[in-house]
Amino acid sequence: xxxxxxxxxxxxxxxxxxxxxxxxxxxxxxxxxxxxxxxxxxxxxxxxxxxxxxxxxxxxxxxxxxxxxxxxxxxxxxxxxxxxxxxxxxxxxxxxxxxxxxxxxxxxxxxxxxxxxxxxxxxxxxxxxxxxxxxxxxxxxxxxxxxxxxxxxxxxxxxxxxxxxxxxxxxxxxxxxxxxxxxxxxxxxxxxxxxxxxxxxxxxxxxxxxxxxxxxxxxxxxxxxxxxxxxxxxxxxx
Amino acid sequence: xxxxxxxxxxxxxxxxxxxxxxxxxxxxxxxxxxxxxxxxxxxxxxxxxxxxxxxxxxxxxxxxxxxxxxxxxxxxxxxxxxxxxxxxxxxxxxxxxxxxxxxxxxxxxxxxxxxxxxxxxxxxxxxxxxxxxxxxxxxxxxxxxxxxxxxxxxxxxxxxxxxxxxxxxxxxxxxxxxxxxxxxxxxxxxxxxxxxxxxxxxxxxxxxxxxxxxxxxxxxxxxxxxxxxxxxxxxxxxxxxxxxxxxxxxxxxxxxxxxxxxxxxxxxxxxxxxxxxxxxxxxxxxxxxxxxxxxxxxxxxxxxxxxxxxxxxx
Ligand SMILES: Nc1ncnc2c1ncn2[C@@H]1O[C@H](COP(=O)(O)OP(=O)(O)O)[C@@H](O)[C@H]1O
Ligand SMILES: [Mg+2]
Numbered sequence: 001x002x003x004x005x006x007x008x009x010x011x012x013x014x015x016x017x018x019x020x021x022x023x024x025x026x027x028x029x030x031x032x033x034x035x036x037x038x039x040x041x042x043x044x045x046x047x048x049x050x051x052x053x054x055x056x057x058x059x060x061x062x063x064x065x066x067x068x069x070x071x072x073x074x075x076x077x078x079x080x081x082x083x084x085x086x087x088x089x090x091x092x093x094x095x096x097x098x099x100x101x102x103x104x105x106x107x108x109x110x111x112x113x114x115x116x117x118x119x120x121x122x123x124x125x126x127x128x129x130x131x132x133x134x135x136x137x138x139x140x141x142x143x144x145x146x147x148x149x150x151x152x153x154x155x156x157x158x159x160x161x162x163x164x165x166x167x168x169x170x171x172x173x174x175x176x177x178x179x180x181x182x183x184x185x186x187x188x189x190x191x192x193x194x195x196x197x198x199x200x201x202x203x204x205x206x207x208x209x210x211x212x213x214x215x216x217x218x219x220x221x222x223x224x225x226x227x228x229x230x231x232x233x234x235x236x237x238x
Numbered sequence: 239x240x241x242x243x244x245x246x247x248x249x250x251x252x253x254x255x256x257x258x259x260x261x262x263x264x265x266x267x268x269x270x271x272x273x274x275x276x277x278x279x280x281x282x283x284x285x286x287x288x289x290x291x292x293x294x295x296x297x298x299x300x301x302x303x304x305x306x307x308x309x310x311x312x313x314x315x316x317x318x319x320x321x322x323x324x325x326x327x328x329x330x331x332x333x334x335x336x337x338x339x340x341x342x343x344x345x346x347x348x349x350x351x352x353x354x355x356x357x358x359x360x361x362x363x364x365x366x367x368x369x370x371x372x373x374x375x376x377x378x379x380x381x382x383x384x385x386x387x388x389x390x391x392x393x394x395x396x397x398x399x400x401x402x403x404x405x406x407x408x409x410x411x412x413x414x415x416x417x418x419x420x421x422x423x424x425x426x427x428x429x430x431x432x433x434x435x436x437x438x439x440x441x442x443x444x445x446x447x448x449x450x451x452x453x454x455x456x457x458x459x460x461x462x463x464x465x466x467x468x469x470x471x472x473x474x475x476x477x478x479x480x481x482x483x484x485x486x487x488x489x490x491x492x493x494x495x496x497x498x499x500x501x502x503x504x505x506x507x508x509x510x511x512x513x514x515x516x517x518x519x520x521x522x523x524x525x526x527x528x529x530x531x532x533x534x535x536x537x538x539x540x541x542x543x544x545x546x547x548x549x550x551x552x
Contacts, residue, residue, distance in 0.1 A: 049437070051433075051437065070441075071436055071437060072436050072437075072439050072440055072441050072442065075437060075438065075439035076439045081437050083434075083437070087431060087433060087434045087437075088431070088434065089427055089430040089431050089434060090430060090431070091430045092426065092427070092430055096423070099423070100423065100424070100427050100435075100438060101438050103420055103423070104438050104439045104440055105439070107420075108420060149438065153438070153439070
């Protein structure tokens, strides 16, 4: 398992955002987490990458208990994270944004950083915008840039929180292609509302509802699960 | 020309211009310029933290005076020569910045401003408390006979000017190098979006501490050079006023630009010089001009040039 959580719980004053979540993610899998708004999806991945401190429970990454590690240490172990609300360096150029992501891992090797950045710019089709300030990009391109910053880190576990939110249909198709083109050993943990994306890319699905795991299964199993239909698919999302 | 070449041309051009300036300017102005260069070092140190890292300190007089007294007291009380006393000044400001940074970085935003202000105030009171040695507000002069460096008399106007220029050059070129280096880019990343920098795996707290130390030691170098070249150390330099000044210089010149610090000090010095020659109420004039500058040049002199005409300006 690349990632396991055991009894992971988050309580905000009065709100049980996550309750006793046990979760296992094998190496190389593309896993989707779905669930209605407020189900606790963002809270869960926030505790996995260390951005949100857990109330209790454990997280282990690649066999190491990382429960007490700071967020930046977890990222350094091979995670990458994209925010649900776009978070790029607005005042810096597109190239510099990707550079910063690549440089943290590749360090002082300028050539390797430049090569990595060029590769990502090509792969995401934003090379022609590399000198623009991130703040001048369209919303969709900013989201793509943020995904690019994740890719530039060559993560072993890539966590994406609703990456296709607000993207145009063609951009969503590109995103699906991108996910399918990822190396086999890269594990993907994808929070997604768009069921077309989920059905297109996910190998396995976890459904959260009211801070708890409601179901786990293959896309076919989840589609057929009546409890899921009631809690989630039936309530208007998707 | 590449941006690097343009940036080098700008920095070496400015230094060349300053090297010539002494030969052509009347003594009054070259004396001013020596002081401006030393204070610009202070402003550059402040800019590392404020302009590049995005941390607004109201306590930098602590670092400036740590350098000033680090050098001043070792020369004055222990009879040390300038070179080793300067090293003591650098060490003193490094240690003070490391301790203060370690403590103040637990806070952010307004709390950060207030806590830095309080530390600086504590520093000022410490200088007064040890008045037996520091002579408090009155301060002490460094004897002309002791201000000699490898055979040069630092009280001589030309030696003083070129010593100031050498120190200014070292810090300016260091800053120019820094802002292009991976470390400098990381500081800017923290300024732009701290949370994102952290979630890229950067140890934001450790990097900010390094920025405080670097900023503190450059400010300390300025304080030490001031005492050495102008022969005086006094507690006035540890007051709130000397914490606010670098903020104003950098805002006027251009936060997050390499040369803004120099132009900020230059502009403010001559503004005060000119206004105080015209009227006793010169502070009102200075205040009005500052308001006008912030209204019409919100990014300062160099910052506005960069935004409007020359995006390459470092
Ligand atoms: N910082 C916070 N303070 C208080 N409650 C929060 C906070 N963040 C999230 N919550 C609550 O926790 C629950 C789960 O939120 P979240 O994890 O964002 O859900 P999802 O991502 O599935 O939409 C919601 O009820 C939300 O209101
Ligand atoms: Mg969410």
